[in-house]
Amino acid sequence: MQYKRMPIEIESPESLGYDSIECNLAESSVRDIKYKDLGIDLNQLVLAYDNHIGKPALRKLIAQEHAGISEKDVLLTVGAAGALFIINTSLLTKEDHLIVVCPNYATNIETPRAIGCDISFIDLSFEEQYALDLEKIKSALRPNTKLISITTPHNPTGTIVEKKILENLCKLAEDQGCYLLVDETYRDIAFHNVTALAATVSHKAISVSSVSKAYGIPGIRLGWVISRDPLLQEVFLAAKEQIHICNSIIDEEIGYQTLLKKETYFPKIKEEVMANFALLKNWMQTHQYLEWIEPSGGVVCFPRFKKIVNIDIEAFYKTLLKKHRTYVGPGHWFEQSKRSFRLGFGWEQQTSFIRGLANIDKAILETLL
């Protein structure tokens, strides 16, 4: 394995220091909450090693949201990031080929790269509304293709793979005898009903998600892999045991108690996200310099500067952060042109979100050529 740090992590808001940012529009989750606001008491928790697969009651809670999934199909991991690492390193060797839909969350690219795999990138394009083209994936298949890797709802564009496309992708993976990795980390914060969990559609589909994006608790590092293939889950468990034996029992308990109560506080989170989204939509609709593909889920979108806009792009990001203390995620976080950037609309409360959008406008005007 050849590890290399990823720009999205090196330049992340937490690496930069939250103190240096006033309007955080780079974030891909809702605002973090305080432990005390969860109303959880962990005083009686025994700090033992936990069940290696993960707390049974929590796995049951996660499983019962999806028809045909039981707790034995759910393996808890250290965030979705931990799940992606386990899956990639369990399934792939440097002799294997995989297909990765791009742009994508950096780990979905960087871990196969660190393994030394042969990767075919299938680019989603603005001109095609960032929609997934099945034919392109089909034509990239090779005899040694071991994995197809997609994300839905998508980071950074917020687009969602349609039901029919997902079903066809599953069929493609079955015919090829390869696996389909579906990173569904933004699933719980889709705007409308999302399509069925990929793992419910096919034994070849592996679904990944976590509590990081929708509930304000990414710091507890809790995610999961769902697959209906018991042999595969056994391999993933072996990998997990070799990395960290089990999850943190504290993380599991907080995650469990939070998900148990999600019906009481999640609607408010969603309401705030949708209110920010309405403001954003309004801002984008009449924007002189930016264009976008409207997202269908998640808390991020990926606007870009219109072709006719002549701007000093480095100066734009610098001015936005240093002068206006507003942060967005430049395109290079996703190996894309810096003329596109990830804009998160779930993190800031309404007043600072509005200020952040206004600051983007100011930074644009100040750096036009």
Ligand SMILES: Cc1ncc(COP(=O)(O)O)c(C=O)c1O
């Ligand atoms: C698509 C995607 N997958 C996985 C992750 C990692 O999430 P977690 O905090 O659950 O490890 C992220 C985080 O930004 C993401 O955007």
